[in-house]
Amino acid sequence: MSELSVNHLLGIKYLNKKDIDLIFETADHFKEVINRSIKKVPTLRDITIANIFFENSTRTKLSFELAEKRLSADVINFSAGQSSLKKGETLIDTVNNILSMKVDMVVMRHPNPGAGIFLSKHVSAAIVNAGDGAHEHPTQALLDSYSIREKLSEVAGKNVVIVGDILHSRVALSNIFALKLQGANVKVCGPKTLIPKHIESLGVEVETNLIKALEWCDVANMLRVQNERMDISYFPTTREYTQQFGVTKSILQKLDKEIVIMHPGPINRGVEITSDVADSGQSIILNQVENGVAIRMAVIYLLASKIK
Amino acid sequence: MFKALDENQGLFVLYGVTCRIAYFCSSNETFVSHMSQRVLLSAKEIHIILHRLACQLLENHLDFSNTVLIGLQPRGIYLARRLTELLQQEYKVRNVDLGSLDITFYRDDFRRGDKILEANQTKIDFLVENKKVVFIDDVLYTGRSIRAALTAVQSFGRPQEIELLTLIDRRFSRHLPIQPNYRGRQVDAINDEKVKVMWQENDGEDAVYLVSR
Numbered sequence: 043m044s045e046l047s048v049n050h051l052l053g054i055k056y057l058n059k060k061d062i063d064l065i066f067e068t069a070d071h072f073k074e075v076i077n078r079s080i081k082k083v084p085t086l087r088d089i090t091i092a093n094i095f096f097e098n099s100t101r102t103k104l105s106f107e108l109a110e111k112r113l114s115a116d117v118i119n120f121s122a123g124q125s126s127l128k129k130g131e132t133l134i135d136t137v138n139n140i141l142s143m144k145v146d147m148v149v150m151r152h153p154n155p156g157a158g159i160f161l162s163k164h165v166s167a168a169i170v171n172a173g174d175g176a177h178e179h180p181t182q183a184l185l186d187s188y189s190i191r192e193k194l195s196e197v198a199g200k201n202v203v204i205v206g207d208i209l210h211s212r213v214a215l216s217n218i219f220a221l222k223l224q225g226a227n228v229k230v231c232g233p234k235t236l237i238p239k240h241i242e243s244l245g246v247e248v249e250t251n252l253i254k255a256l257e258w259c260d261v262a263n264m265l266r267v268q269n270e271r272m273d274i275s276y277f278p279t280t281r282e283y284t285q286q287f288g289v290t291k292s293i294l295q296k297l298d299k300e301i302v303i304m305h306p307g308p309i310n311r312g313v314e315i316t317s318d319v320a321d322s323g324q325s326i327i328l329n330q331v332e333n334g335v336a337i338r339m340a341v342i343y344l345l346a347s348k349i350k
Numbered sequence: 351m352f353k354a355l356d357e358n359q360g361l362f363v364l365y366g367v368t369c370r371i372a373y374f375c376s377s378n379e380t381f382v383s384h385m386s387q388r389v390l391l392s393a394k395e396i397h398i399i400l401h402r403l404a405c406q407l408l409e410n411h412l413d414f415s416n417t418v419l420i421g422l423q424p425r426g427i428y429l430a431r432r433l434t435e436l437l438q439q440e441y442k443v444r445n446v447d448l449g450s451l452d453i454t455f456y457r458d459d460f461r462r463g464d465k466i467l468e469a470n471q472t473k474i475d476f477l478v479e480n481k482k483v484v485f486i487d488d489v490l491y492t493g494r495s496i497r498a499a500l501t502a503v504q505s506f507g508r509p510q511e512i513e514l515l516t517l518i519d520r521r522f523s524r525h526l527p528i529q530p531n532y533r534g535r536q537v538d539a540i541n542d543e544k545v546k547v548m549w550q551e552n553d554g555e556d557a558v559y560l561v562s563r
Contacts, residue, residue: 044468071469075455080505083455113455347461 046344050162050169053178054219062223066188068340069333076112076335086115089346091147092140095172096122099151101307101331102172102182106149109338115346118145133157134164141167146349147342150174168345176210176271182306183216185337187224189330190261193302198225203255205231205287206265206314209238210272213306214265218244231255232287235276236267252287256297263304264289264314284313291318300324307331390518390545391535391558399534403515404436406532407484414446416510417482422499423452423470426487428549429517433486449474451485456498472502479507484531488547490516493528518545518558 046061075083091110095103103119110117120140137148149170150158155177162169173179190197202221208214208230221228228246230237237248249255256262267283277283289303303315303325311317320327391399411417414437421430427450437443454469485499496514503509517534523541539545539560546559 068469071452071454071471074472075505078505079507082505084501085455085457085460088461343455347467349461 045348049345049348050158050171051180051341051345052158052162052169052171054180054183054216054223055178057180057223059223062184062187062220065184065337065340065344066191068344069188069336072112072339072343073333073336076332076339082112082114084114085343086110086113086346089113089147089349090116090118090143090145091149091342092118092120092145092167093172094120094137094140094148094150096150096152096157097173099172101334102151102179105331105334106170106172106181106338109335109342110149112335113339113342113346115147115342118143133161137161137165137167141165147346168349170341170345173212175212176215177212178216178219179212179306180216180220181334181338181341182213183220184341185330185334186213186217186263186304186306187220188337189304189326189333190226190302192329192333193326194260197221199227200261201227201229201259202261202263203229203231203249203259204263204265205252205255205289207236207267207276208232208241208265209236209276210268211265213263217263218246222246229255229258232265233277233283252289253293256289256293256301259301261302261304262289263306265306266308266310266314280313288313289315289319291316291322294319294322294324302326304330385561385563387546387559387561389557390537390560393550393556396517396534396556396558399517400432400436401440403517403532403534404433404441407433407437407515408441408443410513411482411484414443416480417484418447418449418476418478419484419486420449420451420474420478420499420503422485422487422495423450423454423472425489425547426450426485428552429488429515429547430486431551432549433515447476449476451499451502453495453498453502456502458494458498474506477507478503478509480510481507483509483512485512485514487514487516489518489520489545490514490528490530490533491520491523491545493524493526496528497526517547520545 044064047058048056093103093106107117145167147168149172151172152174155175157174158169158171171178171180187197194200204214204217218228222245229249230241230246231249231252234250303319305327309320311320419430419434421427430448434446434448437446450473452470452472454467457467460467483503513531515532516530519530519533519536521536521538537545542563544561546561548555548557550556
């Protein structure tokens, strides 16, 4: 009987290949469950999960909440905006107060890198990182790989390019870890200012020419430019960024093969990809969202089974 | 080895039509010196029982036009497939709907045991709404799996009625008021004994063993 090698999901960096395989196999079963007429199973009826979001989120928060409810867990939600944080409470105090209400698992998004790791060392609940600053967003990377596996039958050996704001992206880092672990070839593409120095040490190649990158790849994962994390100007104008790194229908039509287009959302239509690309048959953006629920159910189920 | 078997002799009584117990010195590779196992049903007996069960199903469901068979994962599917083959090939029933149901997410022992529960495939390509459903499993023990299956099948509709068919019915070990409608053989086994059902297509032989530790 297999189980995860970790008690928390803090990042892909802490997982091994077997963990990812187990999560995907479990997600297959949950995907079957969420396509039934009754989409709910009673497995986690004695588990309480707190979703603590110190940063804005639509998709991830809804996806986690849905996954928890489909597993019959009790769910409490907490957003930083309405909290006592503004009154000066520390993170550990906030979380410990929530835990004394007998919460078994915490799903947390936080603007600071390493917030989940810090928390896992100080509180007794199982922690799921739903994004910590520009560090990791493990469930997004898992659902991205799962969607590639679903579309192209396997991840190993596939060429994947991640295009856009690599510097500020937790999705990029988690994706690099996850794809490399599964034996995919990874390139990153974007303005030099938005590609971190020494990123080659993670085993990825840098390509600054979008056309060349697209010609090489089987899958292009398009990232948003995270203006909210930029304190200085990384490129002259959005229009110039779009001209160099935006994917349009005409660019895709010039390629000699049909590549798969992914996007973790939220999309800035007309910036990193045009609407006709986002809504085309090549795009698996909405499949990613559907798979997100199955992946999160699998992660929560597997972590919950380790809670004693 | 025979002496060890003799010591276990008093630990169980076998009820059944023939009351015939075949003692044997196992050449099976699963045999460990501190464990002993004996044959409860031989391949021939299983063959006869499968035909009887198929006939009993036919008696109650005739052409299976409103009946579906559901094998319970992981081990009930072998029996379910065998019965379906028999019904189609030997008894010329044209169309038998067969599905498999995994009950992992409906079990009541999640996080209570040491072992992690691993899921299996559920494949039900038909509606169970207003159908007569027959659950098929190899061994009926505490009844908890069947309880879980009763809940799980509700996700696929509201059946008209549900019956239970089981190859081995372990009497006196039930935790819940659940009894089979069709049974292959009733067995009295004590709790630390295990009933092992082997199928040719998966385990290399048709046999049922009682393993004592």
